[in-house]
Amino acid sequence: MTPNGLPKRPSRRFAAITTSLAIGALVLSGCAESQRGDDGGTAGGGDAEVNSTFIFAASSDPASLDPAFASDGESFRVSRQIFEGLVGTEPGTADPAPLLAESWEASEDGLSYDFTLKEGVKFHDGTDFNAEAVCANFDRWYNFKGIQQAESVGYYYNSLFKGYADSPENAVYESCEATSGNQATIKLAKPFAGFIASLSLPAFAMQSPAAMEEFEADKIEGTAEAPVLSEYATAHPTGTGPFKFDSWDNGQQIELSYNEDYWGEKGQIDRLIFRVLDDPVARRQALEAGTIDGYDLVAPADTQALEDAGYKIMAREPFTILYLGINQAVEELADLKVRQAISYAIDKDALIRQTLPEGTEKAIQFIPPVVNGWTEDVEAYDFDPEKAKELLAEAGYPDGFTVDFNYPTGVSRPYMPTPEQIFTNISAQLADVGITANPQPDKWSPDYLDRIQGGANHGIHLLGWTGDYNDTDNFVGVFFGGTKPEFAFDNQELFDKLTEARGIAVLEEQTPLYEEINRDVSELVPAVPLAHPAPSLAFNERVDSFPTSPVNDEVFNDIKLNK
Amino acid sequence: MLQVIGKRLALLVPTLLGLSVLLFLWVRNLPGGPATALLGDKATPEAVARINEAYGFNKPVIEQYMTYMGKLLTGDFGVSLRTGRPVLEEFATRFPATIELTAVALVFAIGLGIPLGYWAARNVGKWQDHFSVLLSLFGIVIPVFFLAFILKWVFAIQLPWFPTDGRQNPRIDATHVTDFYVLDGILTQEWDAAWDAFMHLVLPGIALGTIPLAIIVRITRASVLEVMNADYVRTARAKGLTAPLIRNRFILRNAMLPVTTTIGLQLGLLISGAVLTETVFAFNGIGRFLRDAIFNLDYPVLQGFIIFIALIYSLINLLVDVSYGFIDPRVRVQ
Numbered sequence: 001m002t003p004n005g006l007p008k009r010p011s012r013r014f015a016a017i018t019t020s021l022a023i024g025a026l027v028l029s030g031c032a033e034s035q036r037g038d039d040g041g042t043a044g045g046g047d048a049e050v051n052s053t054f055i056f057a058a059s060s061d062p063a064s065l066d067p068a069f070a071s072d073g074e075s076f077r078v079s080r081q082i083f084e085g086l087v088g089t090e091p092g093t094a095d096p097a098p099l100l101a102e103s104w105e106a107s108e109d110g111l112s113y114d115f116t117l118k119e120g121v122k123f124h125d126g127t128d129f130n131a132e133a134v135c136a137n138f139d140r141w142y143n144f145k146g147i148q149q150a151e152s153v154g155y156y157y158n159s160l161f162k163g164y165a166d167s168p169e170n171a172v173y174e175s176c177e178a179t180s181g182n183q184a185t186i187k188l189a190k191p192f193a194g195f196i197a198s199l200s201l202p203a204f205a206m207q208s209p210a211a212m213e214e215f216e217a218d219k220i221e222g223t224a225e226a227p228v229l230s231e232y233a234t235a236h237p238t239g240t241g242p243f244k245f246d247s248w249d250n251g252q253q254i255e256l257s258y259n260e261d262y263w264g265e266k267g268q269i270d271r272l273i274f275r276v277l278d279d280p281v282a283r284r285q286a287l288e289a290g291t292i293d294g295y296d297l298v299a300p301a302d303t304q305a306l307e308d309a310g311y312k313i314m315a316r317e318p319f320t321i322l323y324l325g326i327n328q329a330v331e332e333l334a335d336l337k338v339r340q341a342i343s344y345a346i347d348k349d350a351l352i353r354q355t356l357p358e359g360t361e362k363a364i365q366f367i368p369p370v371v372n373g374w375t376e377d378v379e380a381y382d383f384d385p386e387k388a389k390e391l392l393a394e395a396g397y398p399d400g401f402t403v404d405f406n407y408p409t410g411v412s413r414p415y416m417p418t419p420e421q422i423f424t425n426i427s428a429q430l431a432d433v434g435i436t437a438n439p440q441p442d443k444w445s446p447d448y449l450d451r452i453q454g455g456a457n458h459g460i461h462l463l464g465w466t467g468d469y470n471d472t473d474n475f476v477g478v479f480f481g482g483t484k485p486e487f488a489f490d491n492q493e494l495f496d497k498l499t500e501a502r503g504i505a506v507l508e509e510q511t512p513l514y515e516e517i518n519r520d521v522s523e524l525v526p527a528v529p530l531a532h533p534a535p536s537l538a539f540n541e542r543v544d545s546f547p548t549s550p551v552n553d554e555v556f557n558d559i560k561l562n563k
Numbered sequence: 564m565l566q567v568i569g570k571r572l573a574l575l576v577p578t579l580l581g582l583s584v585l586l587f588l589w590v591r592n593l594p595g596g597p598a599t600a601l602l603g604d605k606a607t608p609e610a611v612a613r614i615n616e617a618y619g620f621n622k623p624v625i626e627q628y629m630t631y632m633g634k635l636l637t638g639d640f641g642v643s644l645r646t647g648r649p650v651l652e653e654f655a656t657r658f659p660a661t662i663e664l665t666a667v668a669l670v671f672a673i674g675l676g677i678p679l680g681y682w683a684a685r686n687v688g689k690w691q692d693h694f695s696v697l698l699s700l701f702g703i704v705i706p707v708f709f710l711a712f713i714l715k716w717v718f719a720i721q722l723p724w725f726p727t728d729g730r731q732n733p734r735i736d737a738t739h740v741t742d743f744y745v746l747d748g749i750l751t752q753e754w755d756a757a758w759d760a761f762m763h764l765v766l767p768g769i770a771l772g773t774i775p776l777a778i779i780v781r782i783t784r785a786s787v788l789e790v791m792n793a794d795y796v797r798t799a800r801a802k803g804l805t806a807p808l809i810r811n812r813f814i815l816r817n818a819m820l821p822v823t824t825t826i827g828l829q830l831g832l833l834i835s836g837a838v839l840t841e842t843v844f845a846f847n848g849i850g851r852f853l854r855d856a857i858f859n860l861d862y863p864v865l866q867g868f869i870i871f872i873a874l875i876y877s878l879i880n881l882l883v884d885v886s887y888g889f890i891d892p893r894v895r896v897q
Contacts (some may be wrong), residue, residue: 055733061646171648223617234648250646250656251855252847253733273733277845282728285720289727 052270057295062447066233071155084238094470110505116125123208131178150224152444156203191505194471211238242557244411272299288413294539318532319550320415329488337395339525343381346387359534373514378522399432404459411444414535489526600716650867659742661848667768671776680783702777711843712772728845775829786818827883831876
């Protein structure tokens with residue numbers, strides 16, 4: 001009893017709890033040991049010491065770390081650090097250049113390619129990269145079965161090499177033979193002019209056959225729509241690239257570290273982190289707060305402010321096309337004169353100035369100027385509202401007409417950073433010649449794409465494309481290779497020309513045909529090419545240079561840092 | 564006491580069973596069926612058939628439910644459609660993050676809420692009272708996501724005192740043992756990592772803790788006001804007990820009963836608040852993952868996570884009931 005007549009509080013209880021907590025913490029800390037190395041976090045990049053950890057914001061987790069089963073930009077960004085293909089790109093361009101293959105020679109018929117491989121290259125697991133490894137990779141793709149063949153899984157092999165071992169009649173690929181340690185011969189069953197260029201895609205990067213076997217890279221379960229990744233694709237990607245995979249904290253970040261046995265030159269980065277930030281505003285804020293060193297697809301509205309604040313904006317050479325699609329299933333739009341009027345009514349320069357990032361080029365056809373077959377000799381439809389009104393009157397719409405204008409919301413694409421602004425801009429321009437746009441906004445995925453590509457219920461619309469590699473068919477063939485609900489455009493003559501061009505094995509011989517096709521398209525106006533927007537990246541002041549690439553072939557080993 | 568706990572645990576079984584039936588029926592009744600929900604309206608009949616086959620949607624409902632329950636009981640919650648990883652694994656890797664966040668939010672709400680409520684009650688009608696009431700009103704009125712944005716903009720961007728996102732600065736090469744980052748930092752004695760992880764919790768913790776804070780202030784205030792004038796308090800005063808003793812033993816302890824109930828209920832709500840807070844701060848917990856699952860109709864994740872959350876919610880409220888016994892001896896006797 002205490003003096004005030006109350007029982008004494010059991011303060012022993014408190015003591016017991018704290019003691020046991022303390023003991024518990026001690027026991028645990030005995031098991032837990034810091035795994036920190038004494039790296040000090042700096043790397044001697046020649047003259048100046050720089051912080052060797054580099055953090056880049058990704059907009060999502062990669063879909064898969066096995067690039068053969070990926071097709072999205074974030075997967076490819078990571079795989080370009082870990083893997084290398086036989087073919088790379090010339091820095092700053094989309095043109096193929098030697099990478100793991102030092103040289104190659106095509107047979108005259110374009111059906112056989114002899115690759116001479118770089119020697120002394122090792123995969124991250126220590127196994128040799130050689131001709132046998134090359135053939136193992138090609139044979140792996142060719143032997144894809146079941147859901148591995150699905151468009152949502154093995155997209156690029158499926159769409160470029162068409163057939164598999166179980167459907168050889170469609171296959172472009174035939175066989176691969178390791179003629180010596182560093183010589184491989186690949187035979188194609190059909191000519192494929194884009195073959196060498198396509199090998200620069202991460203989907204065709206060289207992966208360690210030993211690691212793929214050990215971690216069962218081909219063991220993909222689930223369904224085509226919801227594949228369950230293999231252990232290899234989540235935790236053991238093994239390539240020859242400058243960075244090795246360390247860890248993937250799903251939803252948080254991916255960590256890579258420098259591959260000490262890399263055959264190429266060592267860069268300044270030892271630890272490379274891709275941090276997942278799905279909100280574009282959060283990415284900008286993280287850059288401003290110093291949490292990240294850079295991010296991709298800067299909103300045009302942010303570039304000026306970021307530049308003023310001392311951040312570095314780096315624009316890629318445009319390898320994109322933004323167009324105003326026209327659906328000819330709509331009565332008014334089936335009239336060529338109306339489509340020409342729309343073309344004349346749009347002031348592309350004003351549109352670019354007001355809504356698209358710096359570095360954007362005006363488009364007069366559906367391929368960027370660096371792609372084979374681009375020609376000045378097309379109908380350019382320079383801005384001329386009077387002519388547009390005349391054409392409308394000739395077509396029987398002297399007072400104009402009203403049309404559905406579809407655009408996506410809440411999305412930012414490399415070719416279309418702010419669809420809402422682009423819509424507002426173009427609809428105002430169309431209103432000036434008497435065409436009233438009836439706004440039809442939809443959520444990007446799946447609503448918008450479904451509506452545009454899946455049925456006839458749309459009018460004029462905004463869409464575009466980013467090229468995967470330097471191939472004309474990868475642009476015009478995708479849009480106008482056959483009749484699609486998007487345009488309801490039907491011109492067998494043009495379709496045939498595109499099929500013919502695709503089948504020509506030699507690039508130079510394709511050129512005149514593609515120039516002709518581009519001219520035809522400009523006269524038929526199945527859609528209006530608007531611009532080749534330049535996607536840009538933002539970095540903090542410690543980044544001196546970043547290897548911008550029109551096809552995103554950017555290896556972080558080439559980044560130059562100043563501190 | 565043990566009997567009470569046992570009874571309550573037994574009650575959990577029908578609760579969770581009922582929930583599992585609801586969830587099961589919900590998925591089977593998605594517009595167009597689960598396969599169409601998964602594939603979109605454009606799905607080809609072959610794709611729908613393939614999905615139905617793969618997930619067993621073409622079997623009789625009772626059989627489907629038995630398979631589903633059988634899997635649940637063996638801990639097989641299926642695989643996330645979005646990430647292709649097991650739901651249980653996705654939950655387990657993210658749950659520590661949400662526990663950390665919720666703990667900070669709760670410490671903030673209780674640590675500030677009870678003193679503030681008591682202070683308001685003791686100064687009822689004066690400016691201190693008005694101030695507390697206004698503050699709690701503000702806390703209830705302001706939407707969590709908006710508060711999160713404002714906190715982030717002011718204290719992470721304009722004034723760079725706190726980090727903007729995530730759980731840990733990636734520049735700190737931290738070792739993770741338990742996935743409770745603050746604890747990890749302490750255990751491995753990487754003090755910078757522990758401090759950094761804590762700093763990452765401050766703003767989201769405040770954003771998440773504001774609504775419970777406001778409610779705790781109000782309940783504490785009302786409850787203290789009621790107890791303050793109770794007979795036994797007057798008697799204690801008359802006996803000449805010291806003011807701190809009266810406050811701690813007589814007023815606060817008795818006033819804590821409704822507050823404890825409120826805290827228990829708030830804990831469950833914190834998880835729904837975490838969906839918004841974790842999204843704004845790109846905090847990799849179950850809330851953010853749940854949001855992604857909703858957007859992507861990742862129904863195995865939704866099913867699994869809802870069951871886990873319900874289980875946790877029930878257990879927390881059981882704990883709250885048990886804690887009555889410690890606060891109020893009368894409950895123990897009953």
